[in-house]
Amino acid sequence: MAVLRIFPPPSPVLSARLHPVVLFSICDFYVRRPDQADRVIGTLLGTVFGGVVEIKNSYAVPHNESADQVTLDVEHHRNMYMSHLKVNPKEVLVGWYSTGVGVSGGSALIHDFYVKELKDSTKDIREAQNSVPPVHLTVDTGFSNGEASIKAYMSVNLSLGDRSLAALFQEIPLDLRMIEAERVGSLHGPFTFRCAAPRLRCSMIYQEGQVNPDNDIGRFLSDTLASVPKISPVAFDKVFNDRVQDNLALVYLLSLIRAQLSIAEKLNAAAQTDGQQTTMSIST
Amino acid sequence: MAEKLAPDKRHSFTHGGQKVFEWDQTLDEVNIYVDLPANVPKKLFYCKIQSAHIEVGIKGNPPYLNHDLACPVKTDSSFWTLEDEIMHVTLQKRDKGQTWSSPILGQGSLDPYSVDLEQKRLMLQRFQEEEYAYASCQSGYSPSRIQVSTSLRLNSLGPALTQGPSWEARAPIEIFYFDLLALANYSEYLAMVRSFLQAVSSEEVTPPLRVVQMEGLAVLKIIKHCNEFSPALVTGQLLGLDVGSVLEVTNCFPFPTREEDEEIEADGANYQLEMMRCLREVNVDNNTVGWYQSTLLGSFQTVELIETFMNYQENIRRCVCIIYDPSRSSQGALALKALKLTDSFMDLHRNNNFTGEKLREKKLSWVDIFEEIPIKVSNSALVSAFMTELEPESPVAQCDYDRLKLSTAPYVERNLEFLIDCMEDLSAEQNKFQYYYRNLSRQQAQQQAWLQKRRVENMARKAAGEEPLPEEDPSNPIFKPIPEPSRLDSYLITNQISNYCNQINGVAGQNFNRLYMMKALHEN
Numbered sequence: 001m002a003v004l005r006i007f008p009p010p011s012p013v014l015s016a017r018l019h020p021v022v023l024f025s026i027c028d029f030y031v032r033r034p035d036q037a038d039r040v041i042g043t044l045l046g047t048v049f050g051g052v053v054e055i056k057n058s059y060a061v062p063h064n065e066s067a068d069q070v071t072l073d074v075e076h077h078r079n080m081y082m083s084h085l086k087v088n089p090k091e092v093l094v095g096w097y098s099t100g101v102g103v104s105g106g107s108a109l110i111h112d113f114y115v116k117e118l119k120d121s122t123k124d125i126r127e128a129q130n131s132v133p134p135v136h137l138t139v140d141t142g143f144s145n146g147e148a149s150i151k152a153y154m155s156v157n158l159s160l161g162d163r164s165l166a167a168l169f170q171e172i173p174l175d176l177r178m179i180e181a182e183r184v185g186s187l188h189g190p191f192t193f194r195c196a197a198p199r200l201r202c203s204m205i206y207q208e209g210q211v212n213p214d215n216d217i218g219r220f221l222s223d224t225l226a227s228v229p230k231i232s233p234v235a236f237d238k239v240f241n242d243r244v245q246d247n248l249a250l251v252y253l254l255s256l257i258r259a260q261l262s263i264a265e266k267l268n269a270a271a272q273t274d275g276q277q278t279t280m281s282i283s284t
Numbered sequence: 285m286a287e288k289l290a291p292d293k294r295h296s297f298t299h300g301g302q303k304v305f306e307w308d309q310t311l312d313e314v315n316i317y318v319d320l321p322a323n324v325p326k327k328l329f330y331c332k333i334q335s336a337h338i339e340v341g342i343k344g345n346p347p348y349l350n351h352d353l354a355c356p357v358k359t360d361s362s363f364w365t366l367e368d369e370i371m372h373v374t375l376q377k378r379d380k381g382q383t384w385s386s387p388i389l390g391q392g393s394l395d396p397y398s399v400d401l402e403q404k405r406l407m408l409q410r411f412q413e414e415e416y417a418y419a420s421c422q423s424g425y426s427p428s429r430i431q432v433s434t435s436l437r438l439n440s441l442g443p444a445l446t447q448g449p450s451w452e453a454r455a456p457i458e459i460f461y462f463d464l465l466a467l468a469n470y471s472e473y474l475a476m477v478r479s480f481l482q483a484v485s486s487e488e489v490t491p492p493l494r495v496v497q498m499e500g501l502a503v504l505k506i507i508k509h510c511n512e513f514s515p516a517l518v519t520g521q522l523l524g525l526d527v528g529s530v531l532e533v534t535n536c537f538p539f540p541t542r543e544e545d546e547e548i549e550a551d552g553a554n555y556q557l558e559m560m561r562c563l564r565e566v567n568v569d570n571n572t573v574g575w576y577q578s579t580l581l582g583s584f585q586t587v588e589l590i591e592t593f594m595n596y597q598e599n600i601r602r603c604v605c606i607i608y609d610p611s612r613s614s615q616g617a618l619a620l621k622a623l624k625l626t627d628s629f630m631d632l633h634r635n636n637n638f639t640g641e642k643l644r645e646k647k648l649s650w651v652d653i654f655e656e657i658p659i660k661v662s663n664s665a666l667v668s669a670f671m672t673e674l675e676p677e678s679p680v681a682q683c684d685y686d687r688l689k690l691s692t693a694p695y696v697e698r699n700l701e702f703l704i705d706c707m708e709d710l711s712a713e714q715n716k717f718q719y720y721y722r723n724l725s726r727q728q729a730q731q732q733a734w735l736q737k738r739r740v741e742n743m744a745r746k747a748a749g750e751e752p753l754p755e756e757d758p759s760n761p762i763f764k765p766i767p768e769p770s771r772l773d774s775y776l777i778t779n780q781i782s783n784y785c786n787q788i789n790g791v792a793g794q795n796f797n798r799l800y801m802m803k804a805l806h807e808n
Binding site: 019020021023024025027028029030031032033034056057059060061062073076079080082083086087088141231233236240243244247250251254257258261264265268 | 535541551666717785
């Protein structure tokens with residue numbers, strides 16, 4: 001009796017991590033897409049480590065989609081891949097993305113292509129054994145459900161006996177990861193720097209009852225304040241004064257250097273105007 | 285556009301001292317202007333245009349002009365009109381683009397120099413037309429963009445013309461060949477187009493660059509690339525648009541790290557070509573507007589930077605360099621800076637003259653070398669929508685702890701080390717100048733002494749009745765002028781020092797803030 005078997009992926013891919021650069025890049029390409037295209041397709045680059053696929057970079061690949069056919073510009077894809085590898089040889093092919101919601105028939109074809117590409121691009125056998133099948137990322141740029149949905153899928157083959165029937169796209173958890181500097185860079189418009197000082201100010205406002213106190217924030221603040229290490233006042237004063245003195249010395253030194261620079265310049269200029277008659281000794 | 289196509293002035297054909305007619309030509313037509321005698325009724329003037337022959341005259345009289353045309357014309361689109369006292373004959377050239385040396389066969393030909401000029405002018409018109417045709421079928425092109433891409437095409441036509449020292453500095457090459465390349469006088473055409481472009485660009489009033497507008501995508505890409513390779517220094521290319529007083533940077537791509545190998549040069553150029561071509565296919569702005577580089581603690585003012593700037597400036601009208609400092613960003617601020625060389629400095633550098641005289645003339649001091657331009661980050665609506673959706677909910681838990689770090693000592697220490705090194709360099713430079721002045725004055729003294737001796741000798745000789753010797757002797761080594769050391773290095777070092785000072789100052793200020801805050805917390 002033929003049994004419907006689901007083959008789990010060779011190495012368990014638990015989740016995917018997305019860097020915001022990729023998201024920005026996808027949106028940018030979507031905005032610039034040619035008029036006749038509904039969606040944008042591209043390659044994802046990154047690294048795989050310990051079951052987590054980290055998606056670090058991406059580029060768009062021109063494609064054509066009609067009712068029953070999908071064509072992809074393979075040349076372009078390969079060229080861009082080579083170019084990217086030249087810059088960063090560690091970022092390899094990990095999957096592909098498309099804008100729009102859900103997975104369509106055309107997507108399955110494209111996915112097959114990427115599976116083949118991944119096999120071709122892994123050079124030695126050991127790498128091939130550790131390689132993870134490509135991840136498919138969908139970014140809903142149309143905000144169809146009234147919210148931004150970014151989903152990642154792994155493909156699983158459904159087969160009946162020897163024939164493969166369909167590919168099931170299973171969703172895997174995705175999380176948006178930002179390192180410190182990226183977080184600073186992703187704040188759009190005027191940079192909204194959140195500094196501790198305003199927070200202290202806002203805690204004072206809470207205490208004065210002007211803003212409706214949020215219990216969570218209040219508790220968080222009091223925890224933070226309580227966690228300040230207790231040092232004896234004498235020791236603290238000494239440390240504090242030392243640091244302040246160091247800083248003051250620094251500031252003094254810097255202004256001295258700046259004065260020095262401007263004097264040196266003026267002396268140089270003066271030496272020239274006096275010309276060759278007098279010898280001016282320029283002391284540094 | 286029409287003004288540019290109209291010819292500048294008419295050529296006059298005189299015969300026997302009398303002006304027979306005036307004429308000029310454009311790309312596809314030749315205009316002949318015949319002065320008409322005033323006392324003849326208009327109805328009597330006639331003009332017969334045939335495919336290779338023209339006849340102009342007054343009815344009932346022998347024709348005024350009865351000649352073969354130099355080249356064939358299209359009779360159905362040629363016509364003549366009477367305008368004031370002039371008969372204006374418009375002949376439509378059958379072979380568009382062919383330069384006529386004279387409208388009439390065998391007579392009134394222009395001298396070869398003028399023919400050359402005409403030819404060049406027509407080629408330019410054709411070039412311009414094709415440019416506009418190309419530009420109009422792509423959406424979103426602005427006139428300044430056409431100019432930029434024209435100069436890029438120039439590079440593709442003559443790689444020998446751009447002798448860039450490093451391939452990073454060479455402007456990207458576009459693979460776009462026109463059939464104009466089939467023209468025989470290749471290099472002459474290039475020189476002419478270049479001079480035309482220079483003339484046009486200097487005619488337009490370029491508004492000063494006020495702000496650099498970067499897209500979030502470009503910022504993130506730069507940050508990612510620089511952080512990945514930190515502490516090694518990396519560079520990349522900026523792509524975007526030059527719109528009036530705003531320079532938009534819409535995308536960028538990194539350069540692979542270059543090893544000291546000659547073969548990599550060609551690879552690098554290929555890489556650039558590939559990237560530009562592929563990016564164009566997906567509709568990314570394909571204009572280079574500058575480059576970015578990462579720096580270590582702000583030590584980027586070097587001669588190489590200036591060289592790169594000059595290379596870029598030759599090819600692109602406006603370019604900017606974005607400097608990113610990964611170490612400062614780990615302190616919690618976004619250390620992104622846009623730099624440009626000031627125009628006065630660029631003029632000076634072109635003449636390669638950095639003596640004190642010239643600098644004082646232009647009132648240029650070390651602050652005037654680089655000009656910092658404010659950066660504004662903008663995002664498309666789609667990206668903003670995504671960001672608002674995805675921004676984490678509780679802002680409190682997500683604060684930047686880096687800014688509260690109390691141990692800034694390592695960062696400040698390194699800055700101070702660099703500062704001390706720079707001071708040593710500066711003092712070395714000062715010593716050089718001191719040495720130069722001392723030598724100069726010594727030479728002066730020697731010259732005076734020699735002159736005295738000569739004068740005494742001359743007196744003696746005059747007394748003896750001999751010829752006096754000349755008072756100058758260029759072959760004498762004490763008259764050799766001593767070259768003045770260039771001030772560029774000392775200016776750059778001074779810039780560096782001031783940069784470090786500013787940075788340390790900033791950190792010191794922040795330190796004060798933190799210390800006092802700790803004190804306040806403690807008292808609570």
